[in-house]
Amino acid sequence: MAPRSTPGPDGGRNGGESIDGSRAPWYVPAWLDVPGLPTFEVIDTRSAQGRLDPRSKTVTVADLVLFHGHACDGLLRGAWAMRALADVALGGAPFDRSDLLVVSKNSPCLGDVAAYLTGGRARFGTHRLDASLGVGFQIRVRSSGVTWEVREDPGFFPDLIGAWEAALLGDLDEDDKRELLAHHESVQWDWVRDALLPSAPGDHYRVERLDHLELPPALLEARRTDTVNRAVEPPVEVVSPYDPDLDAPGSGPPTRGRWAARYEEGPG
Ligand SMILES: [Zn+2]
Numbered sequence: 076m077a078p079r080s081t082p083g084p085d086g087g088r089n090g091g092e093s094i095d096g097s098r099a100p101w102y103v104p105a106w107l108d109v110p111g112l113p114t115f116e117v118i119d120t121r122s123a124q125g126r127l128d129p130r131s132k133t134v135t136v137a138d139l140v141l142f143h144g145h146a147c148d149g150l151l152r153g154a155w156a157m158r159a160l161a162d163v164a165l166g167g168a169p170f171d172r173s174d175l176l177v178v179s180k181n182s183p184c185l186g187d188v189a190a191y192l193t194g195g196r197a198r199f200g201t202h203r204l205d206a207s208l209g210v211g212f213q214i215r216v217r218s219s220g221v222t223w224e225v226r227e228d229p230g231f232f233p234d235l236i237g238a239w240e241a242a243l244l245g246d247l248d249e250d251d252k253r254e255l256l257a258h259h260e261s262v263q264w265d266w267v268r269d270a271l272l273p274s275a276p277g278d279h280y281r282v283e284r285l286d287h288l289e290l291p292p293a294l295l296e297a298r299r300t301d302t303v304n305r306a307v308e309p310p311v312e313v314v315s316p317y318d319p320d321l322d323a324p325g326s327g328p329p330t331r332g333r334w335a336a337r338y339e340e341g342p343g
Pocket residue numbers: 143145146147149150183184
């Protein structure tokens with residue numbers, strides 16, 4: 076999928092020139108700043124009480140890195156998994172971040188991909204956790220109940236790296252760890268460059284529709300207020316001077332008068 080590029084003169088340590096000449100921020104390694112990385116279209120409501128805005132926004136791997144804090148193999152495996160899921164489950168449609176519930180492992184990296192792309196949030200009960208999922212996700216379209224799952228092929232990610240990921244969280248000698256962490260990072264990135272980047276998301280991430288999913292319990296339950304009005308229709312009469320409703324059926328001059336008067340009365 077994404078062509079390999081060689082590290083720049085800085086060895087890829089500080090970003091650098093990508094093959095299309097643009098310069099990535101330092102937190103995106105030059106060898107990762109290549110065309111063909113997955114991107115994601117997302118839609119949200121227009122405001123805190125607003126309805127759904129049909130205009131999509133594009134989320135890149137660089138955006139995911141910025142949100143998560145670092146580029147890592149887990150973040151990229153999550154991005155590949157989500158791209159595979161979106162290709163099958165959503166077709167050409169964007170992630171509607173006002174209408175999705177997501178399940179992920181409670182991994183720092185996978186959990187951030189899940190929350191950022193789907194809009195699922197633990198504090199609203201729309202991001203649930205299941206350690207048995209491994210590198211994979213389940214998403215449920217809340218309005219329809221349709222549920223999908225994606226899982227990484229067993230064996231795609233080397234067991235040896237996984238074993239070191241666990242070991243390096245443990246009680247190793249600090250001087251050993253100092254060197255091992257650096258080598259471990261190199262081996263992780265070698266795998267990303269040799270195995271993940273050349274593959275298409277659908278090559279190693281399997282998607283299926285689920286007839287039934289027993290959801291893990293919510294950590295918190297709360298009403299998410301900024302999606303309550305998501306399905307309200309576009310206005311017929313009132314055009315906002317700040318951000319006109321481009322898909323509103325009304326095209327005549329604004330007729331705010333009676334609605335302004337109604338508003339002045341207060342909601343009581
Ligand atoms: Zn990470």
